[in-house]
Amino acid sequence: MYLIFRCGCGRVLYAKEGVKTRKCTCGKTIKVKERRIFKKVETQADAAETVRQMQEDIYGGTGFQKASDLKH
Template sequence: MYLVFRCNCGRAVYSKEGVIRKSCVCGEVLKVKEMKILHKAENVLSASEIIRKLQEEKYGSGYLTTADKLR
């Protein structure tokens, strides 16, 4: 099982259940047990799908646009 939660920077991140610490891309190290769990997922694939949706909710669908599409 994978847990999905939000870092203080606003990014949604996931970690495998039972993992103590998870580092976010912003550099913050999160204590998984202290995080408010937003979702649970069966596997990495659905966890990343949930994260994609959470990011779109927060930043809009343009957030994950790749750099080449910005030109």
């Protein structure tokens, strides 16, 4: 199970259930337990897709993309 949540900077992140902390690209380390969980999904692929969709909703789709946000 993967948990979907947001960093204080607004980015949407996911973490595998049971993982205590997750580092955001903004440099903050987030304690997963302290964040509000938006959604739980089964697979990492679902998690990545959910994050992508939420980011699009937040930032309005294709217009906003930085090199640091591109997939590796």
